[in-house]
Amino acid sequence: MIGVLIVDDDFMVARVHAGFVTALDGFEVVGTAASGADALAAVDRLAPDLVLLDVYLPDMTGLDVLRRLRAAGSSVDVMVISAARDVDSIRSALHGGVLHYLVKPFDRRAFEERMRHYARVRADLDVLDQAAQADVDRVFAGARGTAAAPVATPKGIAxxxxxxxxxxxxxxxxxxxxxxxxxxxxxxxxxxxxxxxxxxxxxxxxxxxxxxxxxxxxxxxxxxxxxx
Missing domain, CATH: 1.10.10.10 (Winged helix-like DNA-binding domain superfamily/Winged helix DNA-binding domain)
Structure with a gap:
């Protein structure tokens, strides 16, 4: 099972994301955190495989959390899920080794596709010893993935x-x-x-x-x- 830590200060959003994760085969929610400090402590305590990280947190940004994780030597995989659309945030996420950056609001299918891509990449890496170029290309293509176009909803319906x-x-x-x-x-x-x-x-x-x-x-x- 792939252990997932959900970091979001909105408990309703965290609950929705937890439902998405739980519905996927091979994934389980190991914990939630509502602040940057809680997220850092939870990564250390729970050792998740993947962190779903919001940018907007009450005590620090999710990107600050990402920088601190990397500075501490953590190799935990991270997917940003946030309403932050500015280029600086996206650039910082890339520099921090984020696997995906999903902009809120998003369609459930887009989320599931990225999670399945992530699971396939982990499976590929688990069975590889020495990788040929074709293996490397497949892994990187899987990590980036492509999402289905969001389903339009009426104005005011999130x-x-x-x-x-x-x-x-x-x-x-x-x-x-x-x-x-x-x-x-x-x-x-x-x-x-x-x-x-x-x-x-x-x-x-x-x-x-x-x-x-x-x-x-x-x-x-x-x-x-x-x-x-």
Missing amino acids: PETLELVRTALGEAGADGLSASECSERTGLARVSARRYLEQLVAQGEADVRQRYGSAGRPERRFTLRSAR
Whole structure:
């Protein structure tokens, strides 16, 4: 199993990324960290194979974390996942030996493709002794990889938050969730939860039905299609 440490100060985002990782065969989440200091301590304590590193952290940047890791001699593999798009950040990431740089928001398929490329590179290196040029080319091509084009979502719909709602809906099973219940499970405002649930319906991933009680207005319940 490839051990993954997730570094992000937003607990909701970290939870989504953890769900992505856990769903992939051959990967496991060994820990999370919400600050640069926590990340450095976690790398030392948990010895992960891969760090998913955000740039924007409360005490230092993720790039500072990367520099400190390299200065300490750590060879842990790092993938940056951040909203930082400036050239200096990208250049610093390259100099620090980052394998991939994934810009938020991103599509889940882009994330999974990069993770699978990473797993293939590790597998290739594990079986090689002396590498021919063709082996080197294959390894470097696999490390860089290519991502599928992101799936467009309507304005105001963040892919990561949509995945959070999708996960909550899947965990609810065949009974589904109301907007209020989804709000409680995800921490989103009720209005936002309903908007994301309706987006899943619009995408054909969820169904909505009316459930009538003994009194009052009927309740709209949303069900993930794969859970039915």
